[in-house]
Amino acid sequence: MSSSILSLEEQQDQDEEDLYWTSVCLIGIATIGKGSDWEEFRDLVREGIPVMYRNKIWQEVSGALDxxxxxxxxxxLSRQKLETCQWWSDIxxxxxxxxxxxxxxxxxxQGIEKLKNVLLAYKDYFTQQLLSPQADQRVLRELVQEIMPRLAAHFQEMHVDLTAVTFSWFLTLFTDSLPVETLLRVWDVFFVEGMLVVFKVALAILWMNEKxxxxxxxxxxxYCYMKQMTLSMHxxxxxxxxxxxTLKSYIHPDKIEAKRQRHHRSVxxxxxQEQQQRQQQKLLRMKTYTPASPP
Known part of the structure; x- marks a missing residue:
């Protein structure tokens, strides 16, 4: 009897959740506001956006629809030519x-060709300097030092550069590291809550694997363990x-944003300075260059 009641209650909860997502998609996320309604929406997103609504929700919260x-x-895409694309090696x-x-x-x-077209069409967004990812790696190292000092000390003792593993997490938003079902759940939250999610998930991965x-x-x-540890996070x-x-009390959005701004300026x-040094070296080589005498 109790199991039947429980199943009925679970079904009722599921029906209410389905009704909620349906209404959100019909009326639009912009109408939710920033109070308790937004918190309810955020909490449901953290539990996972249903597959049938994911496309619509992602497009709206990311601003893609607008x-x-x-x-x-x-x-x-029609303007781009593969043979003249200076970023082709990166793509x-x-x-x-x-x-x-x-x-x-x-x-x-099939996905390779479609992805190639997307990256080629938006190739102007590529940059060799990768300023933001570089700055974010410095922020992550600081956070690991503050939240997991034993792990940070171990990295130092083993001469491990954390960036060698985590840089791709930030650059690809975990595309090359997490199983796809987990990845989509992370992206659900990322599209709603922004870049802070990447830091939270990165720290969670390290926290769960610290021992x-x-x-x-x-x-x-x-390096061997860290390259493989995310692949089994189903x-x-x-x-x-x-x-x-678990990490809520350790991660303060304002402090992370302040760290990001500080490291952005530093990078x-x-x-x-590196660019200026290269220019100076180039000028120096030009000044000291002596053309060969004709025979």
Whole structure:
């Protein structure tokens, strides 16, 4: 009897949740506001957006619906020529590290060609300097030092550069590291809550694997373990609970944003100095260059 009642209650909860998502898609997210209604929406997103609503919700919360211009993508793509694309080597690398375990993105898969077109159309967004990812890696290292000092000390003792593993997490939004079902759950929250989610998930991954990482007794073992540890993270609920509940008291959005701004300024200044040094070296070589005498 109790199990029947429980199943009826669960079904009622599911029906109410389905009704909620249906209403959200019909009336639009912009009408939710920023009070308790928004918190309810955010909490439901953290539990996972139903597949049938994901496309609509992602487009709306990301602003894609408002920015859509019919025909613009085809126009961009028609302008591009693969043979003259200076970023082709970067694009090619992205093609083969996106969803590496997904059959659609395996060599010859349908996804490869579609992704190539998207990256080619928007190639102007590529930059060799990657200022933001560089700055964010410095922020992440600071956070690991503050939240997981034993792990940070172990990295230092083993001469492990955390960025060698986590840079791609930020650059690809975990595309090449998390199982697809977990990845989509992370993206659900990312589209709603923004870049802070990437820091929270990255820290959650490290938190959940801290003990095993510390067991590694040399740098090679650490790198080997960390390259593989995310591939088996199929329990999205567990990962997101650590990110948003367990680590909640450690992660302060305002402080992270302040760190990001500080490191952005530092990286920008360093890149500017490097550029100036290269220009000075180039001028010096030109001044000291002596053309060969004719025979």
């Amino acid at each position: 920015m859509r211009q019919p025909g613009y993508y085809k126009e961009l 090619e690398m992205d093609l083969h590290r996106t969803f590496p375990t997904n059959v659609l993105f395996s060599p010859g898969g 095993e990482i510390i067991k590694c007794r040399n740098g090679a073992a650490v 329990q999205a609920d567990k990962l997101l609970k650590v990110a948003f509940v 920008r200044q360093e890149l500017l």
